[in-house]
Amino acid sequence: MTHEHPLAIVIRTAGTNCDREMCRAFAMAGARVDLIHLDRLIRQPSLLDEADLIGFPGGFSYGDDVAAGRVKAVKCRVGLWPALRAAAERGACMMGACNGFQVMTQIGLLPGFEPGAWPDEPPEPVVALADNAQDRFVDRWTRIETDATSPCVWTAGLTGDTEVMMLPIAHGEGRFVSAHAGRIDDLRRTRRIAVTYASDDNPNGSEGDVAGLCDPSGRIIGLMPHPERYLEWSHHPFATRLSDAQRRGDPPGLRMFRNAVEHVRTGVGVK
């Protein structure tokens, strides 16, 4: 699928509070953006048929009551799975940041399935984001690394020096946990661990320093850090220290959105 003017749909609910900056990120990257309430999508799932990109924003959906992202995920599993599955199968790009990642793992969108193998019923979650090891909400910038060999569309070519390659985190439940001992090796082997925290800068005790995962196609990503908070160089925590050389081009956060928008616009990398 290619569209000259791709449409991004950002799914909001009560308590998704990073939706405006995610809309801004998609718009800056060249997409048309529609911010739609989950209830409206559940009433009218066909709205998602038009989406080239789907965003699950951060925040505290439904207050994160019960657990982070739980209620939003349950509502998506019950009311939106066929439309989400169809979007995955037709090659739409999806991103969940922070609460959005928590939601996507619980819906069963991540770690995802090979194209053509997405199940008819929402699958049992196999990875999770648990309470931070320190049992506390943490807001800070962390140094991140990307896997250059990953199929991930969003992080393609995303490199830079360690001062530039940072992303902000802000969460209380971001400790990556996989259900089975072999799972993380499997994810590593298939290059699905698209984003990791620098090993000396793991902020929450995540297994394998995992910060973000992609599906086998590389089009669907979920990550705990917030790329949508790094759209301008002035967002960087010590921006005035960066040299002109370091500040060349777009900051990594915006580059992720550009990658995906460009991907659905030109079909680069479409299988």
Add this chain to the structure above:
Amino acid sequence: MHRVEVRPREGVGDPRGDAIRRDAAQLGIVASGVRSARIYLVRAAIDDAAVHVVRTSLLTDPVLEVSRLGADAPEADVRTIEVHPLPGVMDPAAQTVQTAVRELTGADDVEVSTGWRYDFTGVTDEQADLVARRLLANTVVEAIHRTPWLPDDFPHAARADQTVRHVQITTLDDAALEVLSREGHLFLSLDEMRAIREEYRTLGREPTDVELETLAQTWSEHCVHKTLKSTIRITPADDDVIDWSDRPGHEMQPDGSVVIHNLLKSTVAAATHELIAEGIDWTLSVFVDNAGIIRFDDEHAVCVKVETHNHPSAIEPYGGAATGVGGVIRDIIGTGLGARPIANTDVFCVAHPDIAQVPAGCLHPRRVLTRVVDGVRDYGNRMGIPTVNGAVSFDDRYVGNPLVFCGSVGVMPADMCHGDAQPGDRIIALGGRTGRDGIHGATFSSAELTDTHADEFSHAVQIGNAIEEKRVLDAIMRARDYVPSEAAGSGQQAAGKGTSSSECRMPNANCLYSAITDCGAGGFSSAVGEMGEKLGADVHLERAPLKYAGLRYDEIWISESQERMVLAVPPQNVAALQAICDEEHVELADLGHFGTDNAELILHFDGTEVGRLPMAFLHDGIPMPVREAEWGSSDGATERRSDEGRGSTSLRDTLLHTLAHPNVASKHWIVRQYDHEVQGNTIVKPLVGPGGVGPGDAAVIQPVPGSKQGLAIACGLQTPLGDPAMGGDPYVMTLAAVDECVRNLVCVGADPQRIAILDNFCWPSCAKPENLGSLVRASEGCYDAAKAYRTPFVSGKDSLNNQFRYVDPQTGEQITIEIPPTLLITGIGIVPDVSKVVTSDAKRAGNVLVHMQAQGTDLQDCVRMSRVVAELVARGIVHAAHDVSEGGVLVAAAEMLIGASETLGLTLAAIEHPFAESAGGYLLELSSSDVAGLQADGGTVVGTLTDAHQIVIEGYDDIPVSDLRAAYMGTLDW
């Protein structure tokens, strides 16, 4: 009733249990293990299959958790503690689960309650009880159970008796009036009670209970600020540092005394109005609305408000602080025709956390601070508003009466700064339901705290529900920027620059309401009373949605249940507003209409008139007696100077000790728990430098995403300088606090000509003439400072009965602990270019540190210095800037190094008074080629940045920066 118990799966860890184990160890209770479990009590007529679905798919994470129906039987050596909210206490998680269970199962009649279970091993029953009371539960709002709890049903209130009650007042003598005021929790003075008695004698009837309650709420200190607005007489000393001549609203008397007519108007507000008359044209709304508003750019305005929530936080710190945050956010939402909150601030004043004993009736300060931080975090983060600036100040006199200041900043279209209810507008309540919570909050916050308040006023305390407020915010923003075609619920945003998510409305947008305000202290009574002040209002109280049965009409009218807003809506717009509210899951209630004959407030319940008051008496009937203020004299100390460490090798110890002092030490433990970057517009974060540990002087945000212009937010707090117990003078304290706030803003790059400030007075009882005297002096300081810096006050708030009274159990003596007079100055300043902001962390070896110091006792010189420094910052030659405050120059320099990269050091020339604290001081990092000429402006080069990671001072041992950092970071590393 079904009980679901959910606990962490073996092997994935139990961080909550581990944290409690650590905290218990601090109390001296060493448990060998603590396991936590979440408990859900679900009452619903659903079959076993549905219960299974709810338990496994909604309540349990298959990767992380295991769950069961019922309860694990406690093992033999295990002590079980369960904590559940008391009936009627807000339980936001329960509300969410309730809705989700309904949606999942289709059942209508569902009721849910949530709790926590903790299993302790290796402790005694007594120890488990102590941990429960000290760490796990506040019995004001929560019940402690020693076994797994499964009630047969939830308690339900009976319907209330709604018979109209009259209160006998016209025949009472003065003594009886005073008894009525106290026992009815009215907290009105004898003069005020007499005025009410006279009014009803004239009317020829007795007041109904709800009329009397309405008067008490409206006339409370909290709502009407009767002390600050009263006429005050004070006799200055001959050698006073204040020049009393030619002050607006001040009358010099032949006997040497000064009579001040309306203190607030003659000082704080007078400065603003004079500045406006002198040409400041960027204030858009001052003192009249829920927040003060200034112009940001051609299309946008920003507004700011800071509130206190001291007394609720003393009794239930979590709920008190959270609802403090929720309340000030609603102030922003309810300013003009509605602003979008974009930043929060928080300042706490508490007793030292290592205090051994606290008086009966007080919570330990460590618990107060921890829970206050939890409350601010949970509410602010859930609302999606970055908490970007704050402070913590420790003094043991805050032990029974901690101070919790919550601030919020909003952005709005510049042409929506004013709203007025129109006759015929519907009175529309939006948001949370009304319960018994928070009743008498306004009068309670205006009274002195005593050791029995926790019992007597537990109903004044409440827990917030941030998600309810977020839904209300979402609905109001849509109603404010309503576009008819948008009624379907979405608006597409074009591809491109991405600035369209700012406050720019569609050209055909049309606000659905003519006025808006929040329900704060006094609930509907204050909100409707204020909006209908000129028009009158006709209210039908039975139409307010209730949390539970059993509320009487007067309780509905004055309840302070959270997350409610009141809108004045033209009748033709109600349907459109209802449609938005339905989509956003916000409850809407039409309570009546504005506009009555003779501008009366008329209250009905189920067709019966229960109250009728003329608005004029309600708002203007309060008697304003002349109050006597006294002021001895201070010892004239305007600087605190500590010479400790001079000429001895203990300079190192003094420096480390000062950096580790809780007032100075890093607040990273607090700051990192707040999301200070949500909304994606935070440019200068609260902690700065490459390691994110340097103290930021002010935060800078971008109110309009993508715009070059920023907004700096900072505060000033100089309590010790005004402390009567230390010979301080509140006048001097106030000048220093404004100066500190201005310096913080200037350091990051704010334009000193575009700074607006707020005052928050927290004082002990001003019935005492000395305290009123110190309040007068602080107010005069506000006038002089605002005029000198040309920084208009745009809003403010006062809390004037901050003291704690208790009976010493040993001696039987009655003891009152007064807080030191505390004035928080909050400032916002326009930053012309966010790409040129400056932070406090030192940048480069070879650069020099320049101490720019005004004559600290000379107000005009401090103003001059702020302009000099701002000019240097604007020229782009300042690499780092930091204000010199607590701890003096050496501490400021150390903080600049602590925030720097882990290689930088500093060689210092001998500093005469390394720990002297004075107003008007800045430490700037400049290239050595840029320092020429600064001496004439009051600059001294004090040192050079080096590549050796230590501070080298001639005549003293070298001090490794890593030691400084450890001292600075360690104290509050909870």
